Amino acid sequence: MTNNDLAALNRYLVGGAVRDKLLGHKVYDHDFVVVGATIEQMLALGFTQVGKDFPVFLHPKTKEEYALARTERKQGQGYTGFICDASSAVTLEEDLLRRDLTINAMAMPVNGSAESTHIIDPYNGQVDLKNRILRHVSSAFVEDPLRVLRVARFTARYHNYGFTIASETLQLMSEISNSGELATLSGERVWQEMQRCLTENNPEVFFQVLRQCGALAKIWPELNSLWGIPNPEKWHPEICSGIHTMMVLQQAVKLSPKTSVRFAALCHDLGKSLTLAENWPSHRGHEKSGLALVDRICEQLKVPKDHKILARKVCEFHLHCHKAFELTANTLVKLFNSLDVWRKPEEFADFLTACTADFRGRLHNESKPYPQADYLRSAFQAALTVTATAFIKQGIQGADIKEAINRERIELVQAVKVGHDHPTG
Structure with a gap:
């Protein structure tokens, strides 16, 4: 040509x-x-x-x-x-x-x-561009349910420019959400929009817009229901679990460009949506109960396997990370084994990043240090020096090698625990 x-x-x-x-x-x-x-x-x-x-x-x-x-x-x-x-x-x-x-x-x-x-x-797109307005072109807007997600994503992408959604457009987005049309979207297509939004600097805006127009309740009801569920004020001055989750997502954006880390931030407290109201603001066991909800959304949206694995680990073990200084050396090595840190050190780093985001995603915690992450890194590095070679030379065989490795790892972690300058109380 x-x-x-x-x-x-x-x-x-x-x-x-x-x-x-x-x-x-x-x-x-x-x-x-x-x-x-x-x-x-x-x-x-x-x-x-x-x-x-x-x-x-x-x-x-x-x-x-x-x-x-x-x-x-x-x-x-x-x-x-x-x-x-x-x-x-x-x-x-x-x-x-x-x-x-x-x-x-x-x-x-x-x-x-x-x-x-x-x-x-x-x-008149130039006028709306100048006025920072996201406005539908025609009434045919309601014919395509995907547009609800697209407008939410555009609002997130151009958040720093000051864009807002025209009230009449938001009304049409609510009509689509209430029409049942969102159910016609494939999980893969929803995830495509969600993952694209997770690459942006303000992905929390995407979920806030979806919640505002009623779409989040249809697409991800467990996440949507976190708004209004209280947390203990001592640990969560922001109180609301939904607000906390958005704050954690904001911190995850600051700490990592990976969409897997940001998705894990969204999933870490899903179990709180299952806590009985009479037990509020306590959420005992929410880490374990949240695993089924992580599995459900990952299956529904066909979330990539690496995203699902990290989200499950953060959901189940984030409190272990927060309480790292209180755990025995034996428990820490069990935690390392559960996280499969020996084979997946990079994923362990992402786990620590997501837990740091969880800690800082609270009112007044945004800039506070999180020494637990450094402590766990040090303990992991110490335990990582243990290999099977020395035990084989000693004549140890079979399953006894694994036990010997585990014992030495516990000893090395204990040495780190004793020598680590960590906060008390």
């Missing part, structure tokens, strides 16, 4: 790239719409068709996405229940009308190899 062939296409840069250019935000993807072309023309130019439900193509050289302008008409339920018209008669304005938000419904003509500075903005 020559430059002249490409220039002959009536193409426009659309959506997020235009939005982020105007906002001064980093542009990650360039998506293009082609008006007045056919599938046959695109294939003849060397494009590769990848869209099953509507014609989307990859550029033969840049691999950027080019889609034919299209309209959509709702048929059935869910975000895939649409009839698509991508005929050459569809106009750019009609294509932009089907988009979710006005700030995503702008386009820039592409002339030759250069992008024009002219903005095509039929639905």
